[in-house]
Amino acid sequence: MNIFNQFIKSLYSPKDIAQYRFQGIGKTILYVFFLTFLSLIPSIIYFSTALINGMEAIQSSVKTELPSFVIENGEMQADLEAPKIINKDEFTIILDPTGTVDQEELSNSNNTIALLKNEAFIKAGGQTQSFPYSMVPDFTLTNDDLENILASIDSSLAIIIPLIAVVIYIVAAGLKFIEISFLALVGLLLQKLMDVNMQYRHTWRIAAYSVTLPAVFFTVMDSLRTLVPNGAIINWFVAFIILLLVIKEIPKLEKK
Structure with a gap:
């Protein structure tokens, strides 16, 4: 069965998922990468669109509305007593030397x-990144430097966006593997309680x-730009219920 058929059946058939416990680990790992890629498509699209559409507005704001500043050491x-906040189209620009605004x-x-x-701090299309100034030794930045950097970024977006997308994908895949590994440990406990004979490699699959x-x-919720309250709890609960239904489909040990 190919990976796309497995994907469709995994949406509704615990019985089919139970059969996948015997397949090669390589195919299962490939499926995890595929599922991660699929789940990131809306976020990457919104991130790219927001970055492209906002760059022109940001450049204009930096040139005409942002007060003088310098970043060093x-x-x-x-020379600000309170954070400077500029709302431009769908973007917000904040200059805060006071330490008032937090992440x-x-x-x-x-x-x-x-x-x-x-x-x-940068947030675009639902993706968040922060960059401490201390990461770069002898880092110095002024208004003019920022204008030049934004101009360079604007001309390099065709390269920057795919690179950022790859980084986001790698991080998301790593988190997905951790999630699955933890869920597989829960599966080990369930299979003992339900008298099913499986090892960790089976529960991981x-x-x-x-x-x-x-x-x-x-x-789907990301593509609709809809925030789901308590999303993490819902995610774990649904995954747990499906895992439980899958283990119920596996034959129990015969009692002597």
Whole structure:
């Protein structure tokens, strides 16, 4: 059975998922990469669109509305007593040398570029990245430098966006493997309680397919740009229920 048929059957058939416990580990790993790629498509599209559409507005704002500042020795300095916030189209630009704005506030914002006291923060298309100034030794930045950097970024988006997408994909795949590995441990406990004979390699395989339905659900929600309250809890709960249904399809040990 090819990977696409497995994907479809994993959405509704615990009985078929139970049969996948005997397949090669390589095919299961390939499926996890495929599922991760599929789940990231909406986020990557929105991230790319937001970055492209916002770049022109950001360049204009930096040139005409942003006050003078300088970043050196890992810290930003500007003649401001409160954060400067510029709303431009669908983007927000924040200059904060006071340390008033924190990342928790920014995480709840929409498309945002923030130059904070000790780090830069970017959120676009639902993806968040932060860059401490101290990462680069002898880092210095002024308004003119920022204008030049934005112009260079604008001309290099065709290269930058795929690179960022690859990094996001690698991180997401790593997190997906961790999620599956933990779910497989739960599967080991369930199979003992239900008198089923499986080893960890078997529970890992069926766990990889048990996360399909919640992954597709959140992919659809991302494509609709709809925030799901308590999403992590729902994700684990649905995956757990499917894993339980799959293990119930596996024959029990015969009692002597």
